Amino acid sequence: MQVYQFTEQPYYPVWNDHGGSLRVILPNRKLDPKVAGDLFHRYYDEWMIADDLGYNIMVNEHHQTATCMASTVIVSLSVLARQTKKARILVLGYPIGHRPDPLRCAEELSTIDVVSRGRLDMGFIKGVPYEFPASNQNPVGVMDRFWEAHDFIIKAMTSHDENFNWEGEYFHYRQVNIWPRPVQQPHPPVWSTTGSSSQARVLGEKGYVIATLGSGYATRPLYDAYRQAYLAKWKKPAPADRFAYLGLVATAHDEAEARRRGELVAGYLRTSSIVHVPFRNPPGFQSVEDYARMLRGENPPRSFTKDGRGINMHHGSVQDLIDAGILFCGTPDQVYRQIVDFTEYCGGMGNLLMMGHAGFLTHEDTVSNLEIFAKEVMPRLKEYKQPVPAAA
Amino acid sequence: MATDGITSLVVNGATIEAVDRGKGRIILFLHPGIGIDPAAPVLAALAHGGRVIAPSHPGFGASQLPKGMTTVDDLAYFYLDMMEQLDLHDVLVVGVGLGGWIAAEIAIKDQSRLSHLVMANAIGIKVADRETRDIVDIWSLLFDEYNALAYFDPNVGKHDYKKLPAAESLAAARNREAYARFCWSPYMHSPKLKGRLHRIRIPTLMLWGTADRILSDKYGRAYCAAIPGARFEPIERAGHFPHIEQPEEFARQALAFAESNTASAARARRA
Numbered sequence: 001m002q003v004y005q006f007t008e009q010p011y012y013p014v015w016n017d018h019g020g021s022l023r024v025i026l027p028n029r030k031l032d033p034k035v036a037g038d039l040f041h042r043y044y045d046e047w048m049i050a051d052d053l054g055y056n057i058m059v060n061e062h063h064q065t066a067t068c069m070a071s072t073v074i075v076s077l078s079v080l081a082r083q084t085k086k087a088r089i090l091v092l093g094y095p096i097g098h099r100p101d102p103l104r105c106a107e108e109l110s111t112i113d114v115v116s117r118g119r120l121d122m123g124f125i126k127g128v129p130y131e132f133p134a135s136n137q138n139p140v141g142v143m144d145r146f147w148e149a150h151d152f153i154i155k156a157m158t159s160h161d162e163n164f165n166w167e168g169e170y171f172h173y174r175q176v177n178i179w180p181r182p183v184q185q186p187h188p189p190v191w192s193t194t195g196s197s198s199q200a201r202v203l204g205e206k207g208y209v210i211a212t213l214g215s216g217y218a219t220r221p222l223y224d225a226y227r228q229a230y231l232a233k234w235k236k237p238a239p240a241d242r243f244a245y246l247g248l249v250a251t252a253h254d255e256a257e258a259r260r261r262g263e264l265v266a267g268y269l270r271t272s273s274i275v276h277v278p279f280r281n282p283p284g285f286q287s288v289e290d291y292a293r294m295l296r297g298e299n300p301p302r303s304f305t306k307d308g309r310g311i312n313m314h315h316g317s318v319q320d321l322i323d324a325g326i327l328f329c330g331t332p333d334q335v336y337r338q339i340v341d342f343t344e345y346c347g348g349m350g351n352l353l354m355m356g357h358a359g360f361l362t363h364e365d366t367v368s369n370l371e372i373f374a375k376e377v378m379p380r381l382k383e384y385k386q387p388v389p390a391a392a
Numbered sequence: 393m394a395t396d397g398i399t400s401l402v403v404n405g406a407t408i409e410a411v412d413r414g415k416g417r418i419i420l421f422l423h424p425g426i427g428i429d430p431a432a433p434v435l436a437a438l439a440h441g442g443r444v445i446a447p448s449h450p451g452f453g454a455s456q457l458p459k460g461m462t463t464v465d466d467l468a469y470f471y472l473d474m475m476e477q478l479d480l481h482d483v484l485v486v487g488v489g490l491g492g493w494i495a496a497e498i499a500i501k502d503q504s505r506l507s508h509l510v511m512a513n514a515i516g517i518k519v520a521d522r523e524t525r526d527i528v529d530i531w532s533l534l535f536d537e538y539n540a541l542a543y544f545d546p547n548v549g550k551h552d553y554k555k556l557p558a559a560e561s562l563a564a565a566r567n568r569e570a571y572a573r574f575c576w577s578p579y580m581h582s583p584k585l586k587g588r589l590h591r592i593r594i595p596t597l598m599l600w601g602t603a604d605r606i607l608s609d610k611y612g613r614a615y616c617a618a619i620p621g622a623r624f625e626p627i628e629r630a631g632h633f634p635h636i637e638q639p640e641e642f643a644r645q646a647l648a649f650a651e652s653n654t655a656s657a658a659r660a661r662r663a
Contacts, residue, residue, distance in 0.1 A: 133532065138576040140569055141462075169460075278532050283572035292565040295553035 001343070001350055001381040004090050005050035005370065006058035006246070007357040008068035008268065009043045009076075011036060015066065015267070015359070021276040023065040023130045036069060042363055044079055049367060050356075051084040053374035058090040058353050063134035067271055074108045081116035089116055092123030092191055092211060092353070096153065097146030098135040102171055105149070106156035106178050113182040120184070123191035123211065124150055130275050132282045140284030145170045150190075157187040191244065195302075197225040204229030204238065211244035211353060214269070214313050216324035217304045219245065223346055240350035240386040245342070248327040248355045251335045251372050261369060262318045262329035267359025269321070273314040306345065332376035339377070340384060348386040398430050401447075403474045408455035410447035414439030417507075417650075418480045420471070421446035424489025424513075424633060425571035427453050427563065434635040437643030441650070442484065447474075449494070451570035453563045464490070464516070464574050464582060468497035475505045482507040484650045488635050489513055490575065493585070496619075499596075500588040508653060509592065510646040511615075512599040513607055513632050515575070517586040519614045527580045528606045531572065542632040544603035589618040595653035596622035599645055601630035601637065623649075 014030045015022065047057050059076040062068035070076050073091045080089050089112075099105055113120040126146060132139045148170045155164065156178050166173040182188055191209040194200050203210045204226035212219050223243055230238035248268065250261035273280075286294070293299075301310030305323040313326055321327035325342045328335045343349045356373065357366040399412045411421075411430045419442045421428075421435065428435075428446055438444045449467055451457035461470070471494065475483060483506050487495035492514025499509055519526050530538055539549035553561055598616040600609065609626075616624040625645055630637035 136577050138572065140573040140576065276532075277534055282531055283568045283576075288562060288565040288569050291568065292558070292561040295561045295564060296556065296558070297554040 001339075001352055001384055001386075002088075002241070003055055003352045003354050003373075003378055003381065004058040004088075004244075005047065005055040005357075006060070006353055006355050007043055007046070007366075008060065008062070008355075009040065009070045010268075010271075010359065011039065011066045011069050012267070012360055015271055018066065018274060020274070021279075022067050022271055022274045023062070023276075024133050024279050025276055026064070026066055028064075031066070040069065043357075044083065046357060046363065046366055046370070047080060047087075048083060050370055051087040053370055054086075054378060055354075055370070055374065056088040056090065057084065058092055060092055061095070062128070063131055065130070067268075074112070077108075077112045077120070078115075081112050081119070084116075084119075088119050088121055090121035090123055090191065090353075092121075093125030093193060094123065095127035095131060095135075096124050096149040097142040098127055098131060098137045099149065102149040102152045103156065103173055103176065103178070106153045109153070109188065110157060110178055110180055110182040113184055113188050114180045118183040118188075120182075120188040121191055121209075122188045123193070123209075124153075125193050129281055129285045130279045132285070133279055138284070139282040142284070154187055154190075157182050194222065197222060200225040201229035204242075205233045207234060207242070209242055209244055209351065211246065211351070213246040213353075214303065214326050215245075216311075216313075216326045217306050217308075217345065218302065219325070219346055223349070227347070237388075240348035243346065243349040244351035244353055245346070245349050246353035246355065247325065247339075247342075248321070248329075248358065249335065249369070249373060250327065250329045250361075251332055251369060251377065253331060253372065255331055255334070258330050258334075259318055261361060261365055262321075262327055264361040264365070265329075265355065265358045266318060266321055266327060267361075268355060269313050269326070270315070271359070306341075332372060335373070336377050336380050339381065343384075344387055348388075350386060352381070401474070401478075403470060403477055404458060406450055406456045406458040406470075408447050408450060409453055410445055411435055412443070412445050414441075414443045417442035418483045419444045419646075420475070420480070420483050420485045422471075422485065422487035422491030422494050423449065423452070424491050425567070425575060426489075426633070427567035432636065432639070434639035434642055437639050438486065438646065440643070441647035445480075447471075448563075449490075449570065451573060452567050454559075454566075457570070457573075462573065464493055464497055467494050467574065468501060471498055472502055472505075480505055484508045484510065484646070486510040486646050487512070487514065488633060489515055490571065490580075492516065493581075496585060496589065496592070497582070499594065500585070500591045503592070503594050506594050508650045509594055509596040509619075510599065510649060511596065512627075512634050512642065513601050513604050513612065514598070514615060515580040515607065516582060517589070517615055517618065518578075518581045518583060519586075519611050525579075526607070526611050529579070530606065531576075541605040544601065544629050544631045544637050548637055586618055589615075590620060592619050592622075595649070597646070597649040598622055598624045599634055599642065600624060600626050601632060601634035602626045602628055603631040606632045 061070045061073045148168050163175045163177045193211045200222045210226045227238045248265045250265045252258040303311050303313045303324045311320045311324050328338045448455040485495045492511035493516030539546040543549045596619045600612045616622045627634040635642045
């Protein structure tokens, strides 16, 4: 199993002073740029430590929010491509359906791949609902735009002999010929996230890495949908390295200390939903069928414990989050066992996207968390033999 | 196509639902972004003056959305095709909100099948400077905030969606999505429309629910002033949807206007 260290690079100093929305409308005057600079340096230092400890690295972006200062993945990727030595660097993700210029995306990502000497993993994502007011991209039809941007980026990265032309529904280019071209062939690995079975099938057909975030014990049906489509297309079972899962991780030698850290890391979940209500679900973000169900008051829980109890990931206790496979928390032995249990439930999962820092967890706690996990959990996960999934 | 009740018709391969009731001159009613209730009293009131055809726009209600249809321009051409297919003449076009915008887009393209235009609290143009919103950002509002701005009586806008039958909640969901499909950006307007309104040569009435706080009175008057000879008439005790809050008065003014301006309409068409 591969392990990627992830933080949202939060601006936590204002988390208790948000006036009802941490995203979109929180005035940026509340951010002190000098403090932000200190925090950025701290977060990059922690990723450098993670690189030394044998982790891979995951970065992301959000907009107009104190939950995540990274507003452009390209800055994080640029710093890490030059500063780190061994880690694979995953962007999960780049919201390409929002970006006005996929040619620029292809140039940026190819350059990152070259500078990092082939360590880039390209995660393309739809983006959360709150991104649409910031980008002003129409949420209606955004996935059509996403796939056209994807098709263009892949074509640009894999065309090496003559310029090409693009006159699509959303994007128009002439004389496309990106310099530099990527070093990984035919292009850096593609990842994506989804919470829907239909999209999981699309990813399976393409053979891309499917990642789910906080889906806990509702993950298996998504993976199985992927497996069915993968098997049909590629005539072999999907290997474990096609599956990724983002879980929060808090460990310490003392269980009570681990739980204390778990409470702080869970601050990510507790704050991520503090958003002015209309921005939570812009028109077209959900299918009309799902929105109609919501209007009728049918809102099934998204997260479940192993025994089927629905939990609210934004308000659940540390124990709830552990039971739901959203937080892996405890002594190294406990954390190892929780991750293996979850992986067995998934029928195999080869990439743990580990949120090893979040919220108010201090630098010292974060480094300790990373060190203990790297020394006492990660080696066992590298040795761990993935289950052979039953034919889906 | 039936002459009464709800019917469906196929235009350019797309099936759309429409209310079709009454007899006589054709009144094409174009609904606002929130869609149309087939039982809306305004349709019955208008049907006293002719045959009301009130389609759900493509993508709204139960109407199909033809592939590639993304702009209000597309909707205008769709209705021009529909009028040609049904061979409609001397059509009184009545449009509220988004429907008013569609009506204007139809008229600047081809007025040969139209007799009169009645717009009400129409969106579609840009009036103020680039940093001043003409139209409230409705997708940043809570339901209650929206109702308080859109209606003279905010209770009129309240719906208990939990009690709606599945088909109606699906129609409400489709209306919301379609509204954004056509109006998300540029927000609720076409940058080109204002400069083309001079092409409208048929008698035009701009009705205006005076309690509208989604749009301003100033916006309505500027819109009206850009259409040659257009008349502005306030409707009291109504907001953004005067056809819902004052259906009788709305229909009375629309029908009276179409009645009294017949001669000038004929002159305009000859010119």
